[in-house]
Amino acid sequence: MKKLKRNILLNPGPATTTDTVKYAQVVPDICPREKEFCEVMNYVSSELTRLVADIEEYTTVLFGGSGTAAVEAVLSSVANDGVIIIINNGVYGERMCEIAEAYRLDWVEFQSPNDCAVNLKELHEFILNFPRKVSYLAVVHNETTTGLLNDIEIIGEICREQNIQMIVDAMSSFAAIPIQMKKMNISYLIASSNKNLQGMAGLSFVIAKKIELLKQKELQPANYYLNLYAQYQYFIKTGQMRFTPPVQTIYALKQAIIELKKEGIEERYKRYSMLWEMLVAGLSRLGLKHLILKNNHSKIITAIKEPDCAAYDFNHMHDYFYENGVTIYPGKLNNLKSFRIANIGDLSSDDMELFLTLLEKYLQKIGCYSRKDLNQNGEN
Ligand SMILES: Cc1ncc(COP(=O)(O)O)c(C=O)c1O
Structure with missing residues (x-):
């Protein structure tokens, strides 16, 4: 294997990868609807789930697209049957607000300074005093704007107490900061292939609590390509993604997951x-x-x-x-x-x-x- 020129990437992803991950993309041409490729996707999907949850209760839905695609998939697929509170303490919290607005969701912002921890007492009171039903709360785990780490464990406890489903954008924390979805009460966790997973860009994913995801069956879809339930159902039935997947990125991700499991x-x-x-x-x-x-x-x-x-x-x-x-x-x-x-x-x-x-x-x-x-x- 020829050693490739090494660039040191100190940007927040795509990150520096190993040569073995880069070379894993060089595979014989394959139609992504072939069984052989479906097995690669199945490996990737179930291993991603296993990193943070039990595969009996949680599942990973893959999308071709950058991380924002998966954030948009969750926000535009969940039921619009109550308010979504979005914690905004950086650019990526702000982006969730913009997505919610683009889909005309029933949403409200909980603004918090971008240089210090969320005031959890104020957040709790905000939720308790909110005049309408709160169905979801969305938060960025590691605000990539600054490196501010939001305490999703305590926010998850507040959500549990108030029967709110928590959505976590873990784009820049997943595969580095340990996450346990059940313990932390996370219903939807979002990340992508090219940050701490140390894979190539082009694939994003949502790890969902199956009970919550299945409820989406009854909903009138508000999106098409990014519909979470449709993507899940199709994968369960056929082992394939609905639309053309980033084939080589997925081969590289399989290798990146093997390397992650080796490192831990x-x-x-x-x-x-x-x-x-x-x-x-x-x-x-x-x-x-x-x-x-x-x-x-x-x-x-x-x-x-x-x-x-x-x-x-x-x-x-x-x-x-x-x-x-x-x-x-x-x-x-x-x-x-x-x-x-x-x-x-x-x-x-x-x-x-x-x-x-x-x-x-x-x-x-x-x-x-x-x-x-x-x-x-x-x-x-
Ligand atoms: C926390 C967070 N959310 C969302 C995104 C958007 O991901 P992408 O640029 O892959 O669409 C990023 C990208 O850095 C991020 O750090």
Whole structure:
């Protein structure tokens, strides 16, 4: 197997993959309606479920499309028989609000600051005092805007108490932060192939509680391609997806799942957390501050405040890193100048060291940092 050029992706997915995952895409041409391919999809679907739940009670519905497709599939497929509360504390919470609005759902936003934990007491009171029936609550697990980790376990308890079905966008936490759907009271969990799973882009999925999913049988569909129940039913009956699947991405995902099972989710998260500790220690050494406090941090993606220095320009810094084989990512916060570094994918401590060395060199080059600053840096 020829070794491929390795790029270090520090954007929040698609992440750096192993060569074995890349090469798993190179397969003989196959019609996706063949039994041989259905077996690959069946493996992928059931193994994804097993990562977070019991396959007797939960099932995974696959969609060709990026992560947003699966978020849209859930929101546009569930019953419109009561209010959906959407927790909005970042760009991806905001996106769920936009989807709900596009489908004219009965929805309401629970706004929360994007740099600190949701006030759970206020959320509880908001739900208790809501004048109409609340059917669903949707929340992003790891807000990729900042790295803020929402406490889905406690939010799940509130939902259990109030008989609300919880929808979790776990796009940037799935396969790294351990999740147990039943214990956490999650009815629908959403993720995609190309972040912590370390697979290729092109497949998204919904892991659903079967009892809830089956209730959708009675509903008048409000969507077509993204209809969750229709996609589920078709897969159960035929072992196929309704429409053309991203064939090679699914082969790569099978390999990525094999590699994940070998590493283990907890070990993967330990590796990511170790990289994150290196990252924040290095940032602090360079006098840079990150936005989210450690207690509320996912340790997966970090929003970093831009250096206060006239010569700093994100695009210029991006190009410097890119020329050196490292991809970094812009910020997504309107009110704060930031850039983002993700520490997911097939990365090692050498990669993080390289990033920090390049960052120091770059800041020195543009006159933002000198070694004598070392003693003056404050803690984050
Ligand atoms: C939490 C979250 N939700 C949704 C998405 C959208 O996924 P995609 O860009 O694959 O559509 C992302 C992408 O980064 C995300 O981090």
